[in-house]
Amino acid sequence: MADELYFQTIASLAERLGAKGLSSVELTKAVIARTQAVESQICAFNSFDVDDALAQAATSDARREAGEVLGPLDGIPVGLKDVIAVENQPLTASSKMLADFVSPYDATVTQNLKKAGAVLWGRLNLDEFAMGSSTENSATKKTTNPWDRTCVPGGSSGGSAAAVSAGQAIASLGSDTGGSIRQPAAFCGVVGMKPTYGLVSRYGLIAFASSLDQIGPFAHTVEDAAIMLQSIAGHDVKDSTSYRADIPDYRAELSQRKGPWKLGIPKEYFGEGLDPEVNAAVEKAIAYYREQGCEIKEVSMPHTKYCLDAYYVIATAEASSNLSRYDGIRYGHRSKDAKDVEDLYFKSRGEGFGEEVKRRIMLGTYVLSSGYYDAYYLRAQKVRTLIRQDFLKAYEEVDALITPTSPTPAFKLGAKADPLALYLCDIYTIGANLAGLPGISLPCGFASSGLPIGLQLIGQPFEEANLLSIAHSYEQAHEWRNAHPQI
């Protein structure tokens, strides 16, 4: 592994901090310096606050000096996707609508990270309101892929993935509605995890599609992802969809659970449109598990081909409702040219929202409108039931599913101008959101172009410990985690 501090794992840095061979201020300064050195090329951050980060680091050091350590995240610089509220810091969703918004409170995950002693470092770029798969829909800037700056980092959590990949944060949080953590993790060569719906509180997350949104970590390793998940998982009374589950010690479980597991290969995920190099890398990963004594079983998920359509009906319907709050009255952009209140709504929304957001609000409004509700929205919800049943049926036979994360490695900036072409990037990740399942993407090789390839594992509900262990087994037997981009 490269020696640079900013490429180290949480696990190794926590050890060095604990041995007093390193201070959080030194570490945070290294991450800040790295950020400033590469940010003009990567463009991962919407905002950061150097003084605030250094003050948090100094507090962590003082705490440690006094003999109190809050856990492995104490003193570690962690970035947040710019849809997660941090008190007294900007919160923009990469939208003109919220360009000047300052959050009056913390999200629950923000509170959790603060309680774990993490140094909150910066708000990371995304597709506006998390709508997109390339971060090109940001109204702020275009983030690049650290492995090839002419390529996209993926999306919507492109800034969160690129920042970790480029050494601008040791770990980060993103949100995943249809693949927005896993796909950019695959594109940027890092680990990204979407937990089971309900495991992590959504309180203080700017809502896109409430029945699909879930916050999760980006990190260099599965173990680091487990450490991050540990700090954010758990019941929250402020989120009405928060689940009461016993939270295991995810990190400890990694060394406890050794398999062999029963793993399913859904044949529908290996069809037309899958890049041959991605296919070959995933096949090699499957061969690894087979060699480890895992039972590999082909499974069929017959409703897979309807995931994308069901998703775009449900997600846009929920978005059109969630985004109705941006009316130019209480907060957010207000048009200066309005004649009256009605006109104020139309103009503020027309001016404040970017093109993709408007397109999705329009689609969502249409599928919910009188005369179309049953044909589109209600039908999509029924298809969602069938999609979930496909997964649950597969899980009668297997512990987890193995698939590619994305059909292709990262594509060029500007390559997918047509919305439908871009929507098709998410075909392998959407199912886990519709069914509420945990999914993880981890590096499994490189294409001949030098771009990383991601392996996706989809697990059973609330079986994150198992999912992380399966991922950890593959990761530790390979060297992909030690590769870092040259910037």
Add this chain to the structure above:
Amino acid sequence: MANHNDIDIDRVAQLARVELTAEEKAKFSRQLGDVLHHITQLEQVDVTGVEPSAHAYPMVNVWADDVAQKGLSAEDALRNAPAKRDNMIAVPKVVE
């Protein structure tokens, strides 16, 4: 399911309370037509007797204990208001 060509862009924009330019209307009509055409695939699925899922999980309501807590101060609540006066949000005249 409706013919994908018959999306009435003006009506939908009116329902969504969003002002669109003429270019946006033309572009969205075409693009949303394509997307809706793709979505007609859902018609192929036999959903007879299938219950709709509003959530991935069959969830029951979550109740919070009724404990009084401090809310945002007026200053914090108004911090992001585009226009304010006397601790209130100012809006254009609503009643003539």
